[in-house]
Amino acid sequence: MPETAGLLSPEILARLEGYRLIHHKPVGGATGGLWRARQKGGSSEFVDYREYAPGDEPRRVDWMAYARLRRLYVREYLDERRDCVLFLLDASASMGFGTPLTKEVYAAQVIGGLVACALAGQDQPVLAVTSGAGTAILRPGGRRAGLARSLRFLEATSWGGRADLDGALEAALRTAPSIRSLYLCSDLYEREALTRLLRLAAAREVETTVLHVLAPEEWVPGGEGDWALTDSETGERLELTLTPFALAAYARRLQEFVAALEEECRRWGARRVALNSGEGAQVTLFRTLPRAGVTRPQ
Amino acid sequence: MAFLHPEALWLALTLPAIVFFYLLRPRRRERPVPSILLWQQVAQELEANRPWQRLRPQFILWLQLLAAGLCALAAAGPTLRLAGPARNTIVLLDASASMQATDVAPSRFARALREVEAMAAGLRGGRLTVIAFDRQPRVVVNEARDAAGVRRALAGLKPSSAAGDVAPALSLAGALARRLTHPRLVLVSDGGLDFPANLPAGLEVITVGRSAANVSLAGLSLRSLGGNQVAQVSVVNHGDAAAKGRVNLYVNGRAAGSKAWQLPAHGATHLLWPDLPPGATVAAELEADDPAADYLAVDNRAWAVPQSGRRARALLVTTGNVYLERALSLLPGLEVYRATPEEYARLAAASYPYELTVWDGYADKNLPPGAVWIINPPPGLRLEGLEVGPAFRPHALVGADGSPVLRYVDLAEVHLEKAHRLTLAGGWTVDLAADGRPLLARRAEKGRRLAVLACDPQHSDLPLRPAFPVLVQNLATWLVPPALEVPQGRVGEELLVSPLPLAEKIIIEAPDGSVTELVPPFPPAPFRPAVPGLYHLVQRWANPERPGDTVEVRQAFAVNAYDVREAVLAPRMPGGSGEEGPVAGGPHGRRPPGRPVPLSSVLGLATLAVVLWEWKVVSRGR
Structure with missing residues (x-):
């Protein structure tokens, strides 16, 4: 693990207390909690629209939308319930790249921030980190102490090797069977492991959010010339001459790769959020994730 | 292409x-x-x-x-022929001294060769003949069909140091052209030629050279003054701009000082070096401060040798002829001895060192070695195709036109009392006759010269006339000529060598060390020096006084390259502009059709x- 001392500044942590995780599925955990849970009904928190069906209460019809679109839509709301949330961090070697911030530092900061949001919303966070060294799981517990433990846990993460995403999920579910939400932060180069993880989460009715982290050099690589590329995890070597033509081909392949991931996530009912480690954790936590519907200001 | x-x-x-x-x-x-x-x-x-x-x-x-x-x-080396059908081409390539000029890199001659090669590259089925000429033309490429063959033939060809004479080359080209159908005739030259009035129709001219800048050593002469020699060096600026530099003088190969010169355009000056040692050989070398003022190097050196002081020995066999003795002794090139017929008989029996024998009223049945002048031969003498008959009284004297022995001899007031009838066989040349009968005749055969005068000068008023010493001088000069007419010549010009009467072998040593053997056989062939410098004429014969020993006479002579036609570098052609490139020439001249244009530079x-x-x-x- 690189230097992560002061993973998140006190100012950021204080600001994150005003943000909450957004759950899009009804929670199956403890009911009647103080904080939000996902159950559409009489809550005042608006979530989404759906088309009117016979039997719906007329008072839920959005007449303003009808005036604009001439079609009937019904507003849906969330109930506020407590949730057990798993934050799964991919700590494989491939996360050790990126400038000015490596993906691992960035991912640790984002996960730390989301843990803060979860604790602020009275959710019960569970942290799992998977790398070549194995899987480490933490149930941080109470709100303030839990946040400190979570950050220390992330700072002490052992990075490198290959991750075991679905194995880590299994281990976390064994530790905390009540997990209903999963936030996976990874570069997703292990496609098969991702599929197994999504399949397992769907089977256990875990609402999954995939935070797909890539470095700027991965989104738009540069450096024309003759290169011998070495895979950081497998050590496999590939000789390639990077030309504008090759870089264009990479861009096409990345687009296809992202589209396939998107399709995979949609297939298993998960949502995917693309993140660029170059933008920094602060921008991600306070701009990107709220815009993507992962968090919201209270 | x-x-x-x-x-x-x-x-x-x-x-x-x-x-x-x-x-x-x-x-x-x-x-x-x-x-x-x-x-x-x-x-x-x-x-x-x-x-x-x-x-x-x-x-x-x-x-x-x-x-x-x-x-x-x-x-x-691609070339592009602009137009024109394939034709047989005869090229007259100027190889005279001025083609050594370096005003166009690397030289005018190299540029001319390039032009010829370009023509060869554009043959397209035609044939190419190249005649290189300086004073003499010579065919260097004969009806070649391919450019490679032309290039091989031209490789190593260099311009000479002689002046150019285009007339023989045009004559040769005309003879070759008669065998071809509508040949193309091209002259590649820098000018400086004496073009004949009737240039061939359609002669194409390609001019090489741009600049006129040239400073020459136009002359180096020696004369005696007070027991010493004085050298005079003539420097001529043929260029269109002023120039300056120095002339270095060498006496017997050693530096003897230098003098500066500064000349306006087309100016000339003379530099004098007095008090040089007598008999010394002198060389001069010209240097221009600005190389761009002097593009021709071949005329920057000159040599001179003093007149030879050697005198031939002559034996006058006479019973007494004061006029003849006096006239012979006045000749500077002769050392005259006199003998009576009795003494002559003894001398002839022993070793005979005389190069000229004058029989005055005397004759022997055997001719002595060397040249012989028989004066008033006795009747009945039969010798070398000569038969002497009875006397007769000559009246009007008639001299042969162009006779060298009658040059400057006025016979108008000469009266002869009597003369002997001469019957001459072939080989004799009659210089003077009276009443249709020969009076003065001469013959040269196998190195021996013979002259006969059919009258006794003492029985005429000839010795009292100014014509007599002149006639003696001319006859003596013809009988015992100096080995060389003048002790210097020019590159490419023929030098006629007159063997000494006793000479058995004659060679010429060139400044580059090469040796040319002129004799045997007799008569010596004309010698044509190829390079400027100091030559040596060497004549050898067996010493009659010391059997087994050889007598060797060496005579230096200078050969210089200066020729004003070559020294004036400004390109000039008949009807041409003088600028480099093809120009029209001849009465029906036109621009060369289909001339290949080299593309390498582009x-x-x-x-x-x-x-x-x-x-x-x-x-x-x-």
Whole structure:
């Protein structure tokens, strides 16, 4: 693990207390909690629209939308319930790249921030980190102490090797069977492991959010010339001459790769959020994730 | 398009070589990446795993191929014939001294050779004959069909140091042209030629040379003064601009000082070196401060040798003839001895060192060695095709036109009392006759010279006339000529060598060490010096006084290259502008049709431009 001392500044942590995780599925955990849970009904928190069906209460019809679109839509709301949330961090070697911030530092900061949001919303966070060294799981517990433990846990993460995403999920579910939400932060180069993880989460009715982290050099690589590329995890070597033509081909392949991931996530009912480690954790936590519907200001 | 050097097209192999280097796999830099998952797909798309990568149309590649192609093409010497059908061509190539001028690099002659090679490259089925000429024409390429053959024949051809004479070359070209159908006649020259009035119709002229800048040593002469020698050096500036420099003088090969000169355009000056040692050989060398003021080097050196002081020995056999004795003794080149017929008989029996024998009223049945002048031969003498008959009284004297022995001899007031009738066989030349009968005749055969005067001067008023010493002088000069008329000559001009009466072998040693043997056989062939410098004429014969010993007479003579027609470098042609390039010539002259235009220079510049362009592209990082 690189230097992560002061993973998140006190100012950021204080600001994150005003943000909450957004759950899009009804929670199956403890009911009647103080904080939000996902159950559409009489809550005042608006979530989404759906088309009117016979039997719906007329008072839920959005007449303003009808005036604009001439079609009937019904507003849906969330109930506020407590949730057990798993934050799964991919700590494989491939996360050790990126400038000015490596993906691992960035991912640790984002996960730390989301843990803060979860604790602020009275959710019960569970942290799992998977790398070549194995899987480490933490149930941080109470709100303030839990946040400190979570950050220390992330700072002490052992990075490198290959991750075991679905194995880590299994281990976390064994530790905390009540997990209903999963936030996976990874570069997703292990496609098969991702599929197994999504399949397992769907089977256990875990609402999954995939935070797909890539470095700027991965989104738009540069450096024309003759290169011998070495895979950081497998050590496999590939000789390639990077030309504008090759870089264009990479861009096409990345687009296809992202589209396939998107399709995979949609297939298993998960949502995917693309993140660029170059933008920094602060921008991600306070701009990107709220815009993507992962968090919201209270 | 044709090529002067088609063998240079092998340079085109650089093109596949460049492509080869682009196909070769390059040395790669190591670069760790998070995952090669996507790159593998890219590699598959690029087929990068093949041994040879796909040739990508990079701009820099095309530039390199273009530069290499242009370079190879330029080296092959392409020429472009603008128009004109294939014709047989006769080229008159000026190889005179002025073609050594370096006002066009590397020289006018090299430029002329290039023009001829360009013509050869554009033969297209025609045949090419090249006649190189200075004073004499010579065929150096005879009806060649291919450019390579012409180039081989011209390789090593150099301009001479002699002046050019185009008339014999035109005559030879005319003779060759008569065998061809509508031949094309081309003169490649810098001018400086005496063109005949009737130039061949359609003669094409290609002029080489640009500048007139040349400073020459126009002359170096020696004369005696007070027991010493005085050298006079003439310096002429033939250029259109003022020039200055120095003349260095060498006496017997050693430096004897230098003098500066400064001349306006077309100016001349004379430099004097007094008090030089007598008999010394002198050389002068000219240096111009600005090389651009003097493009011709061959006329920058001159040599001079003093007149020879050697005197021939003459024996006058007479019973007494004061007029003749006095006239002979006045000749500076003769050392005269007198003997009576009785003494002569003894002298003739022993070793005989005399180069001229004068029989005055005497004759022997055997001729002595060397030249013989028989005066008033006795009747009944039969000798060497000569038969002496009875006396007669001559009246009107008639001299032969152009006779060298009657030069400046006025016979109008000469009266003869009597003369003997001469009957002459073949080989005799009659110089003077009276009443249709020969009075004075001469004969030269196998190195021996013989003259006969059929009258006794003492029985005439001839010795009292001014004609007599002149006649004696002319006859003595003809009988015992100096080995060389003058102790200096010019490159390419014939030098006639007169053997000494006793000479058995004559050689000429050239300044470059080469030796030319003139005798035997007799008579000596004319000698034509090829290079300027100091020559030596060596005559040898067996010493009659010391059997087994050899007498050797050496005489130095100078050969200089200066000729005003060659020294004036300004290109000038009949009807031409004097500017370099083809001009019209002759009564029906026109621009040469279909003249091949060499493209190498243009292609070379294009190559340079492409290379600079490539450098600019590379420096910008593509």
